[in-house]
Amino acid sequence: MPLKNVLNTLRIIHGALTMGLIVFTLFVFYRANSFIARMDNEDFFTYLVPLGGAIGYFLGKWLFTKQVSVIAKNEPLNTKLARYQSASLIKFALLEAPAFLALFAYYQNGNALHLTIALFLITYLVFQHPTLKRVISHLDLAKDEIQQLQ
16 A cells, blocks of 8 residues: 555545534534533433543543554554554544534433533544644654655
8 A cells, every 4th residue: 555545544534534523413403402501410411421522532642642652763654654543543533432422412412511522522633634744743754754655
């Protein structure tokens, strides 16, 4: 597989995950029967959604950083990119799962807190879009490796 295709594949996967969440958000928003802007202490999701969002955000960031930091500089470029792709997909999944949970919770009870958390997670996921500059920065690539990607 050509090295440029690794980045393109990651972009396509990221785009599909993001678009899926956006479409599901629009569906849930227009199908929900209410928009409640108050706390319901008896609602199980009131505690689960913020906790899930925080865990997904911090765990995704930590795992990504940990997995990228153990990539050795002397590894072949295709191995570095494959490991980077794997780390990125885990980070994306750890953002997507709590966003879906938050959207499901909003669909169930119309609590605006859940929708807000989902929108923040989706926004953060959008800003994690893989770029060549970001890959070069995270992997600390050598000049000859950068030229192979361009």
